[in-house]
Amino acid sequence: MIRADEAIISPIPGDRPGSIGPRCAMVGNPKDVDDVCALADLTRKNSRRLFLSKLYYTPAVLPGYSVIGSFIGAPYAVMLLETAITWGVREMIFFGWCGSVSPEVQVGDIIVPDLAMIDEGTSANYLPPDTIESRPSYSLQNHLKKKMRERNIRFQEGAVWTTDAIFRETQPKIAFYQKKGALCVDMETSALFSVGLFRNIRIGCVLVVSDQVSAGKWVQGFAHPKFKISRQQAGAIVCDFLTSKKSILS
16 A cells, blocks of 8 residues: 555645534535525535535534535546545545446435445545455444434445446446445445545445446436435534534444
């Protein structure tokens, strides 16, 4: 594994914004960012640019928490995460969208990944050579699952395949990852898990299925009512994580 002190360029965080706190949600889609911020009582008044995204944070209230979004792709997601870590973030939940790879996964299903299959280039800079998978913090994933059960929200557990090339999800690749047991495909999860392992912080993830490639053709579900409802449910769970006053590890 590459040593952290060997990097020539390190994140330059600048002034620490407000009470960013140890907990952060990284939210991929702009509408989901707005919804999570509304639930968590975060406003544009307490926000700032972070690269091409925005960081929303609590005012001078401790312990504080934050939301980062929107964004797409592993390299950029990791730039955001690395910067957040320099500000003291130690627990992060990624809330994103994914496409179904397994025939058993439908539009609007919620996935809580327990494994990410690496098919992106960013993880190779954080994990030993030839590493093919990365994993989340099980304490955070267990917290998410507990909260979903308390709210009677249905979800599936399993592997996500993370790719850099959304337009190269070919039939042979889909068949390959189906055989390996992937439930879905996205563009960020494995890299975020890899950074969590490298930086020794806890990272969890909840994904909502927006479309399907499992049958060898693209079936879009972005306007499906179940997709909208599941995003709202996932956003509520992310808000629970941010605002919980109890330790996630308890």
